[in-house]
Amino acid sequence: MSTREESVLARVALTWLAEPGTRSVHRMVDVLGPVDTLDLLLDGGAPQEALRESVAARSGAGDARSVAAEALGNIDRLGARIVIPGDEDWPATVEELRRLHLPDAHRRVDLETAPPLCFWVRGPWPLAEALERSVAVVGARAATSYGIHIATDLGYGLADRGWTVVSGGAFGIDAAAHRGALNANGLTVAVLACGVDRPYPMGNAALFDRIADTGLLVSEWPPGAEPLRPRFLIRNRVIAAGTRGTVLVEAAARSGATQTTRRAIGLNRPAMVVPGPVTSAMSVGAHELLREQPTARLVTGLDQVLEEVGRIGELAPVPRGPDRPTDLLDDDARAIVEAMPRRGTVDVDALAARAGLAVRTVLRKLSTLEELALVVRRADGYLLAARPGRSGPAEQPER
Amino acid sequence: MSTREESVLARVALTWLAEPGTRSVHRMVDVLGPVDTLDLLLDGGAPQEALRESVAARSGAGDARSVAAEALGNIDRLGARIVIPGDEDWPATVEELRRLHLPDAHRRVDLETAPPLCFWVRGPWPLAEALERSVAVVGARAATSYGIHIATDLGYGLADRGWTVVSGGAFGIDAAAHRGALNANGLTVAVLACGVDRPYPMGNAALFDRIADTGLLVSEWPPGAEPLRPRFLIRNRVIAAGTRGTVLVEAAARSGATQTTRRAIGLNRPAMVVPGPVTSAMSVGAHELLREQPTARLVTGLDQVLEEVGRIGELAPVPRGPDRPTDLLDDDARAIVEAMPRRGTVDVDALAARAGLAVRTVLRKLSTLEELALVVRRADGYLLAARPGRSGPAEQPER
Structure with missing residues (x-):
């Protein structure tokens, strides 16, 4: 069994003799350990010709052990x-x-x-x-x-x-x-x-x-x-x-x-x-x-x-557009809001016809919409409540 | 069997009575045809209450057949x-x-x-x-x-x-x-x-x-x-x-x-x-x-x-970087080019050591590289051929 110091020197020398990542060298180190692998390679005992060539070529520029020792020094x-x-x-x-x-x-x-x-x-x-x-x-x-x-x-x-x-x-x-x-x-x-x-x-x-x-x-x-x-x-x-x-x-x-x-x-x-x-x-x-x-x-x-x-559970929030008050409405209530004129009042019958809903449905939903301050009741009918920045369908329909 | 003219009028009227896309209406048209579907709906015979409501409400604003006839007119x-x-x-x-x-x-x-x-x-x-x-x-x-x-x-x-x-x-x-x-x-x-x-x-x-x-x-x-x-x-x-x-x-x-x-x-x-x-x-x-x-x-x-x-076979070209002359080289030849100094000449032994290849491999590949005009032989060794716009590893390595 070699010491850590011997192992370090052999690993540094091996990395110098063959580029890191070389699978044949890594497999030999797995089996023989780095010190014996280095000995074998320097003795020309690499199993593959390409590796033998590479070791011989690098060794032409210096002795692997000395190079490693100098670097570690x-x-x-x-x-x-x-x-x-x-x-x-x-x-x-x-x-x-x-x-x-x-x-x-x-x-x-x-x-x-x-x-x-x-x-x-x-x-x-x-x-x-x-x-x-x-x-x-x-x-x-x-x-x-x-x-x-x-x-x-x-x-x-x-x-x-x-x-x-x-x-x-x-x-x-x-x-x-x-x-x-x-x-x-x-x-x-x-x-x-x-x-x-x-x-x-x-x-x-x-x-x-x-x-x-x-x-x-x-x-x-x-x-x-x-x-x-x-x-x-x-x-x-x-x-x-x-x-x-x-x-x-x-x-x-x-x-x-x-x-x-x-x-x-x-x-x-x-x-x-x-x-x-x-x-x-x-x-x-x-x-x-x-x-x-x-x-x-x-x-x-x-x-x-x-x-x-990250850990399971660190879920990113799904991006979404700004909340709209009408998000909370059901289909019928939303249909009524969308059928209301952008300007001026509308009576219940005309609104029912535009929205394609029964008058009693419209009346029921209008009272909800009034509570939510989305529509206003006037003497001559219903009116969309003014909202800052609200744009009606004629100006900016959802596509 | 109704004529095309009758069918057209009924389909326009149905689109006016209920928004297009309504599945129940489309299913009825599939089974009864548009003319009988329109008759049934206008008689209050829609199978779903919501649809009956919608038809009744829209009918409050006009007669569907007249609206359709006017539009077609x-x-x-x-x-x-x-x-x-x-x-x-x-x-x-x-x-x-x-x-x-x-x-x-x-x-x-x-x-x-x-x-x-x-x-x-x-x-x-x-x-x-x-x-x-x-x-x-x-x-x-x-x-x-x-x-x-x-x-x-x-x-x-x-x-x-x-x-x-x-x-x-x-x-x-x-x-x-x-x-x-x-x-x-x-x-x-x-x-x-x-x-x-x-x-x-x-x-x-x-x-x-x-x-x-x-x-x-x-x-x-x-x-x-x-x-x-x-x-x-x-x-x-x-x-x-x-x-x-x-x-x-x-x-x-x-x-x-x-x-x-x-x-x-x-x-x-x-x-x-x-x-x-x-x-x-x-x-x-x-x-x-x-x-x-x-x-x-x-x-x-x-x-x-x-x-x-498009048709099968209309494949888009895969985008790729510019072709490099070294694309055509094998691993050994590329290693030699990459191991050559950017400036000045190098002798074969030093090149073999840098590239980690046997001298005879280096000599064989160098003659190919000479033929490809990628390297030039000089009296004192080998030199990288000048290429317009070529940058060596020290200036711009591939990551």
Whole structure:
């Protein structure tokens, strides 16, 4: 049995030798443990040729154990720490990535979606606790002011209600969600596709500093790792798996943000999509997800997001128009109100004919309507009571 | 057996005695025919007390047969005609209203949804032919410029593709859809909740004139009938039943336009909803329909509407981002491109280490990439080929 220290070193080395998510490596770690897996791989004993090639190629740039040891040697200086499976702080939900299989997957990044081997973490919160009650808010980098507004509001509202806001630290929607949470003095977690020592993009440096002060920067890659393009997609599986649900705010067609949502769907987590103007290129991906994915849920705001991720019983109120006094009326009484002239009085017989009701029915209902102050009796007949802002059928009929 | 003339008079009289859609009247007409039904009702022989009351009350304002005869006497002067079941010009699809049952119906207008007894028509087109290939475009009166833009575009596009655009002639979305169709020199039909002699609202008078010149004004009510508020909802069942599908463009919470869509759903017709900004009160009803009604379909434009109402095989193209040359590459070749530095050359060994691939794999793929002009070989290594507008991973990674 190896010590935690040996296990940490092996996991870091393995993540350096093969990109995180590689299923064959994860399966070997399951069976052999990380230390023996590392030994086997470095001895050229990987069962698949592609993996043997990859290990050999990476080893050409350095010795995996030394690279890992050096990274771990700097961990205190970086204010970072490492979390591995078995630690109290390991977020159990990411283990569900074992069972993630994306439909129509043929690209490596859609196939190699195994759980992480370790997390590098910067920030004052325990990782598992921070993710316990968390929602991912993701979307386009080239977001519109509409998307920024929505993401900021959602980030603020979720944090304000005690939820952790998880995103990827990118420009646009991601940054807006993080900022919203920070503005609410809430907890936010940026899951990075590079080392936690130099979060990408540089333009968000001040934001990353604020997140590291009060929330968490998290990465599978060791410090110094570059944000190579495929890593963003590899990282997205963690955002989907680490949270209780994912909200997509804006996405162009075929964007990485829709991939995070597809991973949430593949994990049976609530996948929520905020619609937008159909004239906006930045909502094309969002609408396409809603059209293609029967389980993707259209959400229009915080209440509906909380309904999806919250406890059963946290139901969002159904939006409805303003209450009208006539809502309380039965069909006959409503027919009478609607048959009354907008101006001037009407006698009971004419009213009965217009409403298609018996005179005695009209008389009975009129007395109710009088009590409700909806009609007024005059010497020459009945009159609709004046109501502020009331518009009659001739001006504004219900369609 | 009564003549068509007798049947027409009876149907007009019956529509005057009881609002169209009344199920008990429609059932009696089914069994007894319109002439005997009218006789029975005027003799006080309606089986339900409410109907007896209604008939007696309306009869207080005039004799149903005389009212109908007078209306029909003016029909030529109005440039109108009447169409009844059995006429070649009767649109068979409205008969499906026999089977329309709305869930949770408790209001009269949601229960009394029987087929029309007759249609008054103004305009140069045969009614059944005009509705044969038709789509309803409905929505809010207080539409935003976004909604007006979408409805105009849809009206234009549908008409341009040979579809009739059906709506209710109201301000806002309805008028925009009609106008779009007229601008395409296409066919548009306004289904009214009042007589075809004085289409409501007056503010759309010029629009109604244009529709009557080239399309159709249609109503169940005889000339002179007022647009009483419940009639708009009664009318909406005809818009839903007379068309191949209904598109909702904008709707406030609890609006009449969502009722038309619910009727389309109840008739198993395609019910399509255009989303909008979640910040817009005029899209609240649209989003609510999409959330509540699993069969309501989100559509973002003409192609998707045609896919719903058109023949099988008219599939809308799936929106996608711009094609990238790297789309054609396999995982290994893509990994190599992504591992190449944005500036300067790299040698094969370093590239193999970065990409995590064997040197021989890298060499093989590099020769393919050279052929595709994606990389350039130099004396000191390989270089990414310059592409106009290409941005590398460090500037714009795929998320």
